[in-house]
Amino acid sequence: MTPEPRKQGTADRRVVFENVSKFYGDVLGVNRVNLSIPPGITGLVGPNGSGKTTLMNMMVGLIRPSRGRVSVLGLTPDNPEELFRHVGYAAQYDSFPPGLTGYQFVESYLRVHGFPAKQAEAMAWKAIERVGLVEAAKRKVAGFSKGMRQRVRLAQALAHEPSVMVLDEPLNGLDPMARAEVIDLFRELADGGLHVIVSSHILHEVDLISDQVVLINGGYIVAEGEIGDVRDEMEEDHPVQVLVRCDRPSLLASRVFEADHVVEARLLEDGRSLLVRTRDADRFHLALNEIVLANGFAIEAVAPADSDVNAVYQYLIGANGDKS
């Protein structure tokens, strides 16, 4: 069987949720979700039970929306025979068909996809190699460590070279070295134009790998987009914090505090740092340039102090998952 390329218009290059709700009986899964996810790495972030897995399962048709519509690259999840030529999903379920080795697990499902034996074998080994599992591939999956099981699931999800990869907590159980390798793999896939949609509760890793984030809490999307843009939208309620290290922080504090968008300028204990909170980061940076030039400050560093996913998460969702 010869692979046939799929032609796509640019309009069909997104994963789209249109007013999607999911109820499990009386229990809310997610409510009125509207998303349009572009290619790249998208981090799906939220506390346990917030609806991340529900969203992912709806993307791939394992569950169906109670209301609304989901489409992946213009394809509906109700049509698995077409959808899964382009989508790979590594679910969170840590379970496998019994009796299979790592290689058999990956190769068997490629055969189920319809790939001929030789091609399936080559693709299986390629995927296994990408996740760094070649040495263990001939061992039974039942004997794998948690990290190895995670990696073989990843291999199975990417073996058929999908355009969209949906990965539910893919970094769980991986040791630091494996995490780094897998994150590199995500980057490589995303750089190749793929959608890599990753759920995780490890915020600094999401921050490290994501091109855009979707923050979800209690079944509601609380923010989405590039993390910088999301942070900018919060400036009014949560002024941006900027850390400045310089030779005369007290004087700098008095100067920057004259600007109306600066709400706080606090000297830190090291005596060389100043933490500024501003409602307009762009204007602050312009003003800082002018002040530095006018007063001859020696600036060592200027860095955002709360513009990462972790800070945004804390502001929007809170440490315990309570929406603030």
Added chain:
Amino acid sequence: MSEIITSTAPATRAGLPWGQWWNQLRAIVRLELRKGFRRSFGLLLLALAPLFILTLRLVVPHAIPDSADISGATQFFAGLYQAFILRIVIFLACIAIFGNLIRRETLDRSLHYYFLSPIRRELLVIAKYVTALIVSFGLFGLTTVLAFALTYLPNDSTAVSHFLFHGPGMAHLGAYLLTTFLACVGYGAVFLFFGFFFKSPALPALAVFGWEGIHFLLPPMLKQVSVVHYLQSLRPVPVSEGPLATMSDAPAPWVSVIGILVLAVVLVGISAWKIRPMEISYDES
């Protein structure tokens, strides 16, 4: 760039992709055989049970009064097949094999791997049914052949040879094998169907067991609503069902064969229709 081309999976041809479906069906059967039935100790015990009884018959003194009496052995096997192999061994095996085809994977939390593949879910049901048919008929067809052989083993070899190659012996064996196959087809379809409508197939299976068990007491109309009614018409040697049995005309063999195949097509079809909108909810199960 106005359009983007991504190379992914095998092609679907214009029209219905029969070739691809055939490949996928073979791949699922291969995978099911690889993972599913290797350690089914219970099934093996069921398959060996008739052979155990026949071995006992061989070693118990005076169990076989006359080694030249082929018709006695034939009657004995007919009774054993009807009462034990067909109604208990194959019936229970079909519950275990077909009733758990989907349920077992839900309990194992591995069904989603199929649901995440580019296959028609209807094809998955058909492939699983075919696999179960291969396993059940492979196992219990072999049991039928071995039981048949063990029945005649203590008999005079010349008489047995004459019965097999110059008499009706091989036709009998063929009829028993056909009955075993159709029993797997019919009961298999029934229990596959139950697997989609009941969380545990045990209770409905018990009801069917009771229904099939009292089949000989049922009025002719109701007899037609049982698998065993059609299977009985295929048996090469009539077996008495006792003085309480109601009389009815057995259907013609071709009616039996077609009837069971139609029943299987309908029940497998409904099962395939049921799986299409199925959601994965392991937590609830």
